[in-house]
Amino acid sequence: MAEKLYIEALREGLREEMLRDENVFIIGEDVGLYGGAFGVTKGLFQEFGENRIIDTPISEAAIAGAAVGAALCGMRPVAEIMFFDFFTIAMDQLVNQGAKNRYMFGGKAKVPMVIRGPMGCGTGAAAQHSQSFPAVFAHFPGLKVVMPSTPYDVKGLIKSAIRDNNPVVFVEHKLLYWTKGEVPEGDYTVPIGKADVKRDGKDITIVAGSIMVRRALEAAQKLEEDGIDVEVVDIRSLKPLDLRTVVSSVKKTGRVLIVEDDPISYGWGAEIAAGIAGSEAFDYLDAPIKRLAGLDIPIPYNPNLEKHAVPQVPNIIEAVREVLR
Amino acid sequence: MATIVKMPKLGTTMTEGTIVKWLKNEGDPVKKGEIYVEIQTDKVNIEDEAETSGVLRKIIAKEGETVKVGDPIAIIAEADEELPDLENVDNISTQSQEKSPQVFQQEDKTEAVKQTISDKIKASPAAKRVARENQIDLSKVTPSGPNGRIVERDVLSYIQEHKVKATPVAKKIAIERQVDLKAIQKSPGQRITKQDLEDQIIQDVDNAVDNTIPVIGMRKIIADSMTYSKKVAPHIYLSLEVDMSKVIDLRERLIPLVQAQHDVKLSYNHILIKAAATALRLNPLINSSFTEEKIILKQHINIGLAVALEDGLIVPVIKDADKKGLAFIAKETEELIQKAKSKKLLPDEYHGGTFTITNLGMFDIESFCAIINQPEAAILAVGKIIKKPVVIDDEITIKPMMNLTLSCDHRVIDGAVGAKFLQNLKQILEEPINMLL
C-alpha cells in the first residue's frame, strides 16, 4: 500500500483500465496535451496518443452524445465534463438517450459509458462552476451514479464503472483531488451499490457523501474527545443505493444525521431519510432524522459567503449535539 | 525603491511553489516583463515575469527550495541601493480571514407549526418499542428528550428502577394482595414464585419491623453462644433470697476506706464476687467445666461479671478472685468495666472465666434465670435488693432481701450440689465475716 493523492489514484485507475481493455478511451475538453482542466489525464496523452485521449471542441452535448453512440457500438468511452455544472448542457444526450436506450430497445442494447466530472464549491469559481446536483441523475432510471470520497474508493470505483455495462455518472469533487489516502498497488475494484462504514460508533450515525465524508470524520474525531462515539457511513453510491447498510447502522445507534454537499431541498439526503423512516429502523429511532446540507442558494462568489453555503466541520459538530440532546 | 519579490500565486489552488530555475544571477539586470525565474506549482511549471526593472540584488529562495505563496523569494533594486531588512516583510496569506464559519442554519420551517393538543404522549419510536416489549405504561415514564419527548433511555431507566422478575402467578397474587414485588428479597436473576409471595404476606403480617439490626459481630456471637449453651447444657434453676442487712452495713463502712485506698466506689457486685469466690472454694464442682470424657475441676476461681454494653454484653474476668482483697477486687472490677465499656478489653481479660455473676438489680429486676456462660458449669443471677416483709421467729419484720438464682448445668451439678453452694453463699452474705475465713 502507498499513500496517494485522489487525483493520482483516479489517473491510475483510468490508465490501468486503458491498458487492460483497448475499447476504453477518454474524450473531453482539453484532456489531451493540456492534461485536463484539473490535471486528471496528465501524462495519458503522451502514453496513449490522440486516438485514445480525444480533445474536443467546447461541445458538451456532442461529447455526451458521442459517448452514447460509441458505447452502443461496443466501445467503453470515459467522457470528461470539465465542471459538473456543464452536465446540464449534456442532459438530453445523457438522460433522454443514454439512460433509456437499453430499455427502449427491449433490452437489446447496452451503453457501457462513464461520464465524469467534479462538483462542489470552495474554490471561488462562483455560481456556474460550483454546483452539486448528483441526485438529479439518480432520479433518472437507467443511470448509475457513484460518488467516491477517498483515493482508495476512486480508483476501485472508476474501474468498476468502466467495466459496468451501464451509463455511469461518476461524481468527483474539486476539493477531493489533492486529498491523500492509502491505495493498494495493482488491480482491485470497489463494488457499485455498496455503502461503506468508514468509522464505527454507537451513539449516532452520520450518513455522508463525497467531501462531506472527510468533514464528518473530522467532526467525529473532535466529538470523541467529548465521549460521543460517531459512526460514519460513506454512502458512496447513489444509484443503486445501499439502504441496508444505513438501516443497520441506524438500528444500532438510534440516531442519524445526513450530511450532503448539495442544496437541502430535494437533495439525495431526502431519499435516505425517507428510506430510513420507511424501514425497520423506524422502531429504533430515538430522535428525528436530521439533514444537514447546502443552503438553497446559488453558490456565492465571496469566499466567506461561499463557506457558509455548505456544511463545514463546526456545523456538523453542532448538528450532532443537537440530535443527541 | 527596492522591491521584495514574493512567491506569486500562479494557480487557483496553489499554496506553495518550488523554484525550479533562476534564469538570472544575483547582480544581473532585470527588465519589467522579462522572464527571469521558473516556478513549479502543484500542477505545472510556470515562467514568471519580473514585475519591476532593476538589478536582481538578492536571491532569497534557492533553486529547489519550496516556499509558501506570499513569502519572499528575491529582491530587485537599484545597483547601489541599500537593501531592506527582511524581518519586516509581512506575509500576506489567504485574503479570506480564516474565521470558522459561524453556524448559520437555514430556519427549519417546520418549527413554525405549533403544537396544538398534546394529550398524546410524545415518545420516540425506539422508546415506544422498548415500552411495548416490556409492557411499560408510557404515562409513567418521565421524559428527558427535547420538547418533552420520552426517549429510549427514559424507558430503560424506568425499567431498571422497577426491575422485578416474577412468575406470572406471583405477579397475579402480588396485584391481588397488593404486595410490592420489590420488597421480596431474592438473589439476582431469581424469579419470585408463589411461595415467596405467600411467605412475604405472612411475614408482613407478623412484623411491621421498620428498622433492622444486622446480626453481625457481638450480636452474632451472643446469639450463637446462648443458643449453643441452651442446646448442650440441661439447665436447672435454684433460687433463694438473701437478707442483705449486714452486707449493706458492711458496705457503708467500707466505702470510704476503699475510696481512699483505690479511689473507687465499693459496690454490691464487688462484695458478691468476693462472696461467690469464697463459696466456690467450698463447692469446687460449681467451679468446673464439662467435657464428654471428664469434668474439669478448675484450679483457679476466675469470676466473670456480666457488663451491659450499648449493643450487647461482655464478661470481664477477675482472676483468682478468692485470693484478692475486696478493695483490690473493687479496683480491678471497675477498671475492667471501664475497659469493657470503651471496648478496650483484651482477650485475656474476658477469657478464662470459671464462674459468672450477672446482676440486673439496677434495672429493677427482682429475679431472673440466666443462661450458663459456656464452658462454665453454672451462672449466678442477682436481683434487686428490695425491702420485704419476712417472718423471723414467727414475727413479721422488714428486711432488705435480694434474690439469687443459680443456673446449673445438670450434666455436672445436681440439684443438691447446687443447693449447697447457694446455701453457703447465703450464709456468707448474711454473715459477711465469713469472707475473712
Next chain:
Amino acid sequence: MTLSREKKLWMYRKMHEIRNFELEVDRLFKANLIWGTCHLSVGQEASAVGAIAALDEKDMITSTHRGHGHCIAKGGKLPQMFAELLGKETGYCRGRGGSMHIADLEMGNLGANGIVAGGIPIATGAALASKLKKDGKVTLCFFGDGATSQGAFHEAVNLAAVMKLPVVYVCENNLYGMSVPFKKASAVENAADRAKAYNIPGIIVDGNDVEAVYNVVKEAVERARKGEGPSLIEAKTYRWLGHSKSDPRVYRTREEEEEWKQKCPIKRYRQQLISEGIEEEVLNKIEKEVEDEIKKALEYAQNSPEPKVEEIMEGVYA
C-alpha cells in the same frame, strides 16, 4: 465614417482602463488577494472597445467569462468592478457573482457568463424583446472562437436569422478555446465562414485595430437597427495571458506570444493617433489619469465591507 476626436480619445482611454485594470487584477491575483480565478483579456482591448463604441448608450451587450473589457467599455465603473472581484458588498453583484458574472442592467450589460456560449441565446432573446417592443435597441453579443462549437450557438444564431432580430454577433477569435487551437475545433477556417449557414453576413476584421472594428460593427449595428437582421463578425485577436490563472500555456509557443505582443492594439492606436496629429501630452495625460483612477478604484474596493452572512439568502427569489 470619420470618428470625432472625442470618440477617438474615448476609445484610447477605455483601452487603457481595460489594460490597466487587467494587469492590476493579475498583480492582485499573484499577491493572493483574489479568490477563485480570473480570465484576463490583455491584448484584446480593441475588439471590446471598438465594437462597443459603435453602440448607442441604450443598446445592450452580453459578455463572456473573459468579459472585464466588455463591461468596462459598456460603462462599467472601475471601483465597482474591483469591489466585485474582491467579493465586496459594493461590487456590481454584491460580491456574490465574481469575475464571470458581472452585470449592470441599467447600463445595458446583460452580464458576463461562465458558460461558454451561455450568453448567445440570451442576446437573441434580448433582441427579440427589442423587436416586440419596437424600442429600436440593438444587442451586441460577444463570444469566443470556442463558443462556436456549442449547440447553443447554432440554435440561437439560426433563430435570430430566421426572425431577423436586431442583434450583432461578435466572435473574438483569439485562436484557442482553452488549450485546443481553433483549427482543431472547427472544420471551417474562420468562424465568420459559418455565417453562410444562416444566410447572414459574415465579416472578418483585424481585432487589434480598434477603428477597423468600430467601422465593421457600426455597419452591422445599423443593419440590425433597420430591421435587416443579424450579422456575424469575427475579430481576429490574441490573449497575451493564459486562459485562466491556472494555465501555463503549454499549447503555444513563446515566439507566437511575442509576435502578437508586437501587434499590441494600444501601442498601435497610440501611434496612429499621434500620426493623425493628436498631441502626445494629451495621450500621456489620459494615461496618467487612468493610472490614478485605477489606484483610487482599488482603494475604494479594498476599503469596502464584506457581505453580511446574515444576508446570504437574499436575492434568490424576487
